[in-house]
Amino acid sequence: MNKENKEFPCYQCGKxxxxxxxSELTRYLDRGDGVCRxxxxxxxxxSIYNERPEICRVKVQYDKNYK
Numbered sequence: 001m002n003k004e005n006k007e008f009p010c011y012q013c014g015k016x017x018x019x020x021x022x023s024e025l026t027r028y029l030d031r032g033d034g035v036c037r038x039x040x041x042x043x044x045x046x047s048i049y050n051e052r053p054e055i056c057r058v059k060v061q062y063d064k065n066y067k
């Protein structure tokens with residue numbers, strides 16, 4: 001697999017979703033403490049994963065902004 005096709009490594013640690021207050025693009029997801037209101041505290045997974053906003057879709061953001 002070459003670099004262009006390599007998937008973003010996600011270890012389901014919840015870090016991305018625990019700092020939504022740091023960007024104007026994700027601030028609206030903040031539940032008041034910097035954590036996304038859709039992050040499940042127990043599983044550290046997104047509770048709306050299939051319906052998550054475009055900003056939360058890593059591959060889409062990579063293709064649009066960083067490729």
